[in-house]
Amino acid sequence: MSTAAAHHDEHHAHHPSGITRWLTTTNHKDIGTMYLVFSLIMFFIGGAMAMIIRLELFQPGLQWVNPQFFNSMTTMHALVMIFGAVMPAWTGFANWLVPLMIGAPDMALPRLNNWSFWILPFAFTLLLSTLFMPGGAPAGGWTMYPPLVLQTGNAFPFLIFAVHFMGASSIAGAINIIATVFNMRAPGMTLMKLPLFVWTWIITAFLLIASIPVLAGAVTMLLTDKFFGTSFFSAAGGGDPVMFQHIFWFFGHPEVYILILPAFGIASAIIPTFARKPLFGYSSMVYASASIAFLSFIVWAHHMFTVGMPLAGELFFMYATVLIAVPTGVKVFNWVATMWQSSMTFETPMLFAIAFVVLFTIGGFSGLMLGITPVDFQYHDTYFVVAHFHYVLVTGAVYALIAGTYFWLPKWTGHMYSETLGKWHFWLSTISVNVLFFPQHFLGLAGMPRRIPDYAVQFADWNMVSSIGGFVFGLSQILFVVGIVKCARGGKQATSQVWEGAHGLEWTLSSPPPYHSFSTPPAAATIEGGMR
Amino acid sequence: MTDTIRSSANRRLAYKLLGLTGLMFGFGYALVPLYNVFCEVTGINGKTGELSAAQADAMQPDLSREVTVEFVTSVSAGLAWQFSAPAQKIVVHPGVVTAVEFEVVNNAGRDMVGQAIPSVAPSTAARYFSKTECFCFNRQPLVAGKVSKLPVRFIVDPKLPADVQTVTLGYTFFEALPDAPDTNQKRGSLPST
Incomplete structure (x- = not known):
């Protein structure tokens, strides 16, 4: 017995150290950590680009950068934040948490898992290297509309292949997560007992598999149009540039739910914990997520109301778009009902989660306004759109990522983070993010177009306010990194459960969990005990 | 398991x-x-219809109704051609074949081949606007410095919705690669080389 145990341990402890460990690892916790660190680095690179944008827009006129570089910054900021920061961060969360939440020993396809992460550094080396190329980085907008994007210089093929690589990585991650959840659940862990983060990720994974290949097709068509003489989008050869917009947004709208659905799962984990009450309406949350995913495939043309569509098309896409407010409303009301008459405490993860609910809802409302065709003609391509998608992506997706990081950091590192630093981070971020993005609603309604380095003087005041908010928000995120590094290095030892109200399989393991967890599946009683 | x-x-x-x-x-x-x-x-992306001359002659002219047809000409960026319409606009009766002549001058200093792409606005009118003859059906070779007349014969279907009083016919000239096939009305086709 003792020999067997010793042998067992020896087998587990046998893994390479140093850089080889990280290059060759197939452990879901290692890979999750790499994803999260990678996305944090990308968050700061993309953030630095945002600082350059806000610096140039601090005053009217051209002060700091030339217009071409400015356009590169808006384009690259979007690509880095979407494909480099938010999407890998969600995959990182899934890697760390999905096996722990469903009682699995690891991801279903560990080698594929290693590969899907290690594609990313290459993809972003390709993309970021364009900053140093003659002709500059891509500057035609992250949406890559032809014919403008076809005027990109040497950077063009790098852009296309970087998108291919990012897509391959996401699809590999999605396949892995679906296989893990479908095949690796502990006995007794039925689908309707899955934590909502797992549910929302399953739906996200299907969205990824259905939409990313369409983007890959669209950018491949761009590539062959530019270099191989096809004319998918070139009117000279009988093609149609508007068709690109249809294909792109067929990917693009599901993509926005890829970015936000796991955030719904995070909020649904954190709010019940600190409200010390079961989540209100679990099954309605599952069905609402699935409805949102379905609807996301039939609303794409609301991004292009102004291209000239028949009235019937505009009406269809308007009604379908506004319909999404119903399942989203179900979710918001469920979170509010969970907090209603509960015993709430306001630790940092809960603060970020509550701010997520409030501020994401503001972004949802401006989305409803944009969904109404006649007014969209006025708002289209203005700062109102910029304000809208930053409310849903920064105070939505990014806030949920931050909330989730504080929530599970003690589990991951085994140490409590500094609550004081966390609270400073929260209040500075939340005040400054509203100073940053709320005035952009006013700018947009007043007619300021997006993606311009200079603007008419009547927009000067709110731009200055917005830039000040931007600088404070950017600097506040340094507190986040300080908090994470301090927590990883040491601090008060975390208990297994960490939070008084925490329920779920991951909280039955020690903090930090052993390198190999759930090698034998948890008992049915543990699963029942973890559920609420 | x-x-x-x-x-x-x-x-x-x-x-x-x-x-x-x-x-x-x-x-x-x-x-x-x-x-x-x-x-x-x-017909929502402004693609116009094609009719044979016989089909056009068979249409019943509606002399009681007048439709304004506006012409828009443009050349793609980098193509040094001068391209002009016969008039800014003309008034026609639905069901009557009208012939007009566009004019193009090659100022590029070298022999070139162009291809014109038509488009009709509003999109709801595109289905009811047909051409029996058009320079846009073929590639147009043009010797340097030469002026060329480009004939178009078109007909507006009398079934054109009553709320449409003005139809805009636009042409954009692109440079066609000499060895490329006639790609008009096709899309996404691979080069034949």
């Missing part, structure tokens, strides 16, 4: 999902002909 059964189940599911990925990649390409068919049926 033993590890081997589980890992083969994982592999099977992974291949199925990979197959789904491949299908969706194909679907992205399938959107191209689908879009083309959709636009031809509805």
Whole structure:
């Protein structure tokens, strides 16, 4: 017995150290950590680009950068934040948490898992290297509309292949997560007992598999149009540039739910914990997520109301778009009902989660306004759109990522983070993010177009306010990194459960969990005990 | 469940999902002909119809109704051609074939081949606007410095919706590669080389 145990341990402890460990690892916790660190680095690179944008827009006129570089910054900021920061961060969360939440020993396809992460550094080396190329980085907008994007210089093929690589990585991650959840659940862990983060990720994974290949097709068509003489989008050869917009947004709208659905799962984990009450309406949350995913495939043309569509098309896409407010409303009301008459405490993860609910809802409302065709003609391509998608992506997706990081950091590192630093981070971020993005609603309604380095003087005041908010928000995120590094290095030892109200399989393991967890599946009683 | 059964189940599911990925990649390409068919049926991207002269003659002229036809000409960026319409606008009766002549001058200093792409606005009118003869059906070779007359014969269908009083016919000239096939009305076609 003792020999067997010793042998067992020896087998587990046998893994390479140093850089080889990280290059060759197939452990879901290692890979999750790499994803999260990678996305944090990308968050700061993309953030630095945002600082350059806000610096140039601090005053009217051209002060700091030339217009071409400015356009590169808006384009690259979007690509880095979407494909480099938010999407890998969600995959990182899934890697760390999905096996722990469903009682699995690891991801279903560990080698594929290693590969899907290690594609990313290459993809972003390709993309970021364009900053140093003659002709500059891509500057035609992250949406890559032809014919403008076809005027990109040497950077063009790098852009296309970087998108291919990012897509391959996401699809590999999605396949892995679906296989893990479908095949690796502990006995007794039925689908309707899955934590909502797992549910929302399953739906996200299907969205990824259905939409990313369409983007890959669209950018491949761009590539062959530019270099191989096809004319998918070139009117000279009988093609149609508007068709690109249809294909792109067929990917693009599901993509926005890829970015936000796991955030719904995070909020649904954190709010019940600190409200010390079961989540209100679990099954309605599952069905609402699935409805949102379905609807996301039939609303794409609301991004292009102004291209000239028949009235019937505009009406269809308007009604379908506004319909999404119903399942989203179900979710918001469920979170509010969970907090209603509960015993709430306001630790940092809960603060970020509550701010997520409030501020994401503001972004949802401006989305409803944009969904109404006649007014969209006025708002289209203005700062109102910029304000809208930053409310849903920064105070939505990014806030949920931050909330989730504080929530599970003690589990991951085994140490409590500094609550004081966390609270400073929260209040500075939340005040400054509203100073940053709320005035952009006013700018947009007043007619300021997006993606311009200079603007008419009547927009000067709110731009200055917005830039000040931007600088404070950017600097506040340094507190986040300080908090994470301090927590990883040491601090008060975390208990297994960490939070008084925490329920779920991951909280039955020690903090930090052993390198190999759930090698034998948890008992049915543990699963029942973890559920609420 | 033993590890081997589980890992083969994982592999099977992974291949199925990979197959789904491949299908969706194909679907992205399938959107191209689908879009083309959709636009031809509805006429919403301004593609005009083609009619034979006999079909046009068979239409009943509606002399009680007048429709304004506006002409817009443009050349793509970098093409040094001068392209002009016979008039800014003319008034026609639906069901009557009208002939006009556009004019193009090659100022590029070298022999070139151009291809004009037509478009009709509003999109709801595109289906009712047909050409029996058009320079846009063919590539137009043009010797350096030469002026060329480009004839068009068109007819407005009397079934044009009553609320449409003005139809705009636009042409854009692009440079056609000398060895490329006539690609008009086709899309996404590969070069024949």
